[in-house]
Structures are given as C-alpha cells and as structure tokens.
Amino acid sequence: MTGIEVSVGEVAASLALIAVAIAVSLWRRAELEEDIAVAVVRSLVQLVAIGYVIQAIFDVDSLWLVAALIAVMVVFGAYTARARAAKVPGALGPLLIALSLAAVATLGLVLALGIFEPEPRYLVPVGGMVIGNAMTAAAVALNRLGDDIEGSARQIEATLALGASSAEAAAPIVRRSLRSGMITLVDSTKTTGLIFFPGTMVGMLLAGADPIDAVRLQLILLWVLLGSVAISSVVATGLAYRGFFTPAHQLREPPAP
Amino acid sequence: MLFELARVSLSRAGRPVLRDLTCSLREGASALVGPSGSGKSTILRLLNRLSDPDEGSVAYRGADVREREPRALRREVCLVPQLPALIEGTVADNVRFAAACGERNPDVGRLLRLSGLDPAYADRDGARLSVGEQQRVMLARALALEPKVLLLDEPTSALDETARDAVEATLTELRERLDLATVTVTHDPAQARRLADWIVRVDTGRAVEQGAAAEVLQ
Numbered sequence: 001m002t003g004i005e006v007s008v009g010e011v012a013a014s015l016a017l018i019a020v021a022i023a024v025s026l027w028r029r030a031e032l033e034e035d036i037a038v039a040v041v042r043s044l045v046q047l048v049a050i051g052y053v054i055q056a057i058f059d060v061d062s063l064w065l066v067a068a069l070i071a072v073m074v075v076f077g078a079y080t081a082r083a084r085a086a087k088v089p090g091a092l093g094p095l096l097i098a099l100s101l102a103a104v105a106t107l108g109l110v111l112a113l114g115i116f117e118p119e120p121r122y123l124v125p126v127g128g129m130v131i132g133n134a135m136t137a138a139a140v141a142l143n144r145l146g147d148d149i150e151g152s153a154r155q156i157e158a159t160l161a162l163g164a165s166s167a168e169a170a171a172p173i174v175r176r177s178l179r180s181g182m183i184t185l186v187d188s189t190k191t192t193g194l195i196f197f198p199g200t201m202v203g204m205l206l207a208g209a210d211p212i213d214a215v216r217l218q219l220i221l222l223w224v225l226l227g228s229v230a231i232s233s234v235v236a237t238g239l240a241y242r243g244f245f246t247p248a249h250q251l252r253e254p255p256a257p
Numbered sequence: 258m259l260f261e262l263a264r265v266s267l268s269r270a271g272r273p274v275l276r277d278l279t280c281s282l283r284e285g286a287s288a289l290v291g292p293s294g295s296g297k298s299t300i301l302r303l304l305n306r307l308s309d310p311d312e313g314s315v316a317y318r319g320a321d322v323r324e325r326e327p328r329a330l331r332r333e334v335c336l337v338p339q340l341p342a343l344i345e346g347t348v349a350d351n352v353r354f355a356a357a358c359g360e361r362n363p364d365v366g367r368l369l370r371l372s373g374l375d376p377a378y379a380d381r382d383g384a385r386l387s388v389g390e391q392q393r394v395m396l397a398r399a400l401a402l403e404p405k406v407l408l409l410d411e412p413t414s415a416l417d418e419t420a421r422d423a424v425e426a427t428l429t430e431l432r433e434r435l436d437l438a439t440v441t442v443t444h445d446p447a448q449a450r451r452l453a454d455w456i457v458r459v460d461t462g463r464a465v466e467q468g469a470a471a472e473v474l475q
Contacts (some may be wrong), residue, residue, distance in 0.1 A: 154338070154340060157307065158342035159358075161307060161335065161338065162331065162358040163358045163402065164328070172344075248306060248327045
C-alpha cells in the first residue's frame with residue numbers, strides 16, 4: 001500500500017463545502033452558522049492536536065504511552081457521555097467502568113486472538129474507534145434510561161409496591177435502554193456496503209490498499225465495534241439504573257401523589 | 258394499633274408535605290380523610306416504606322417499619338395505587354406477575370372473583386380494559402400476595418357512582434371474607450364513613466383529628 005499525502009491547500013479547499021453548509025443555514029434561517037463555525041474550528045484544533053500526539057506516540061513506540069492515551073480517552077469519553085445523560089444520577093462511575101471494560105475487553109481479545117500486533121499503529125486508531133463507539137452507545141443507552149425511568153415512574157412504583165426489587169422493577173426499562181445503545185451500530189452494520197462505505201475502508205482505498213484487504217480489515221473493525229458497544233451498553237445500564245433507587249428499593253424521586 | 262406515626266415530617270422538592278404528624282391507625286378498617294394536597298397519599302406510602310420520612314418514626318403492629326426488610330413488608334402491607342399501572346399483557350399475566358413477586362402460586366380465577374371481575378377477563382388485554390376494570394386488576398394483583406393489610410389510595414376516584422358503589426361493595430366483602438385490615442385514602446368523608454370505622458383527618462400535612470368514624474365525621 002502506498003502512503004497518501006494531503007497538503008494544507010487541499011484541506012483548505014474542502015472548506016468550500018463548509019461554505020455550502022453555512023449558506024444553506026443562512027438561506028433557510030436555521031441559525032446554525034455559529035455552531036458550524038465552532039465545529040470547524042474545534043475539529044481542526046482537536047484533530048491537529050491528536051495528530052501530533054499520535055505522531056509522538058508512534059515515534060516513541062511505547063505501549064505505556066498508548067495505555068495512557070487510551071485512559072485519557074476513556075475519561076474524556078465518560079465525561080462527554082455523562083453530559084448527554086443528564087437525567088441519570090451518578091452516571092460518571094458506571095460510564096468510566098463501561099468504557100474501560102469495553103476498551104480492555106475488546107482490545108485484549110483482539111490482541112489475544114492475534115488479529116492485530118501489540119503496536120501503537122494498530123492500538124491507537126482501533127482503541128479510539130472502540131472508545132468512541134462505546135461512548136456513543138453508552139450515552140444513547142443512558143439517555144433512554146433516564147427518559148424511560150422518568151416516564152415510567154408510576155409503573156415502577158406499582159411494581160415496587162408488590163414487593164419487587166429495584167432490579168426487577170427497572171428490568172424492562174434497562175432492557176429497552178440496552179437495545180437503544182446497540183441498535184444503531186447493528187443497523188449500520190446490516191447496511192454497510194449497500195448504502196455507504198465505512199470510514200476505515202474508504203481510508204484504506206484512498207491510500208491505495210487492495211480492496212479485499214480493505215474489506216477484511218473493515219469487517220474486523222465492524223465486528224469488534226459491535227462487541228464493544230454491547231459491553232459498554234450492558235455495563236452502563238446495568239450499573240446506572242441503581243442511581244435511581246435507594247438501598248430500600250425506593251424510587252429516589254417518586255411521582256407526585 | 259395497626260400503625261403509629263410519631264412526629265413524622267417529610268419534604269419534597271423543598272416543600273413540606275408532612276409536618277410533625279402524629280396519628281394512629283387501628284386494626285380493622287381505617288381511613289385517611291382530607292382535601293387534595295393534604296398529605297394523605299404520602300402518609301400511605303410511608304406505611305409500607307415506598308417512602309421514608311425525613312424525621313419521625315412509623316410503626317407497624319408495634320415494630321418500626323425500618324426494622325423490616327422492605328420487600329417483605331410491601332408484600333404483607335400491600336398498596337394499591339390510585340391510578341392503574343398494569344404491565345403489558347393479559348389480566349392473567351398481571352396477576353401471575355404480582356404473585357411471582359411474592360413467590361406465590363395464584364388461583365387467577367379466584368383472585369379475579371374476589372376483585373369483582375369475571376374469571377373470563379383472565380385472557381383479556383389489560384390495556385384495553387376500562388379504568389374501573391383496570392383498578393380491579395390492580396386489586397387482584399395485590400390480593401395475589403395474600404397480604405394482611407391493604408392500603409388503598411383513592412380506590413374510586415376515577416369512577417362514576419355506579420362503579421364506585423360496586424368497588425366499595427367489593428372492598429367491604431373482601432375485608433369480611435379475608436379478614437384483611439384496610440387503610441383507605443379518600444377526599445370524600447361520606448366514603449370514609451362507608452368504608453372505615455376509624456378516621457384520621459389530615460390537613461396541610463398534619464393530623465388534625467382522629468377517632469371513631471361516627472365521632473369524627475358527624
């Protein structure tokens with residue numbers, strides 16, 4: 001596979017499409033111009049920064065640095081997901097555990113099965129994808145958990161009133177939240193190659209890789225990601241629902257009588 | 258005494274709901290009577306620890322309710338909420354679900370009859386029943402646990418007069434047949450007089466009067 005070189009000029013030229021997005025917003029008065037501008041600046045700063053960080057990690061070639069980077073991504077991902085699950089009390093702890101387990105389990109399994117070598121050039125991008133997808137899945141799942149527990153408070157209380165435990169009362173909601181966390185990636189995996197080409201495959205093709213190699217690597221990554229979102233969703237929901245209940249199996253904020 | 262509440266206070270969202278409330282509920286049939294927002298339903302929730310007070314104590318047959326395992330307490334002192342909240346599925350599914358919470362083996366037909374429903378309702382979808390029928394299913398669910406005390410929160414608030422009379426007749430019959438103690442929350446003093454022998458009048462979070470129904474509700 002040959003390398004691919006992209007000049008600063010070529011990156012700048014793609015701002016033409018940003019101009020299209022801003023023009024659409026102005027034309028239809030969607031009032032997104034500021035958000036688009038912030039998104040452009042943030043993506044530029046963040047990706048350039050992480051690019052230099054990754055370059056430094058590759059130069060040092062230390063697995064400890066990789067582990068540190070993955071730990072930082074887990075923490076940052078947990079805080080980001082918590083912001084999206086504002087209705088879930090004490091969500092940070094479950095999210096940290098969920099993302100950590102998803103990262104360790106999937107990367108560990110991938111290495112143990114010999115799918116990738118334990119080198120920064122594999123662990124950094126794959127780790128980033130795993131944590132990013134695990135974060136999104138956990139955020140969606142906990143967002144659904146918070147909404148559903150609030151909306152089903154009467155049902156939950158009626159079940160608690162029968163002498164059920166908080167786990168039993170929350171079980172249908174936890175199950176639905178888990179599905180919500182996983183379903184997006186499951187659906188996109190079903191349609192991959194038909195409606196869209198996934199990013200890794202696109203990147204490899206652009207870099208001149210053999211299409212069959214690109215497909216194989218993409219399949220590996222898709223299936224690894226399915227495992228990671230399952231782990232992060234089940235752990236996040238399985239731990240986070242407890243924040244809504246007291247040790248005496250009471251809803252912390254019961255509905256108004 | 259069935260229940261004794263001593264200097265109970267409770268606030269919700271910064272607003273006091275119960276203020277230094279002290280009252281007793283006798284064995285047999287008792288009622289908590291008062292206007293909407295007076296704290297009656299909140300008191301009911303304290304009796305089986307669906308909520309705990311911020312201050313004060315609640316005793317059930319002489320023992321502090323906090324000394325009981327909450328789930329076991331709720332199966333013995335079973336609360337039927339004001340609004341129905343059935344699980345998805347048939348009437349029989351709901352009754353069996355409740356029985357499973359108490360590890361009981363239910364006779365669905367008998368429980369429906371006790372609740373004033375024909376056993377033929379067993380296979381009907383709970384979501385398609387009328388509010389009155391759903392409330393009877395909620396009652397059947399509670400009875401599936403073979404409780405010793407029933408806590409009834411406004412059991413007829415959503416019903417017309419005919420349905421209300423039918424439910425009251427069912428409750429009266431249940432008390433006699435099963436020797437159940439009941440605590441009923443109602444805003445209607447006339448209903449309290451029909452359903453209870455012992456009354457606690459509640460107003461703005463305090464117990465203002467308690468005694469025999471004939472004396473309190475003369």
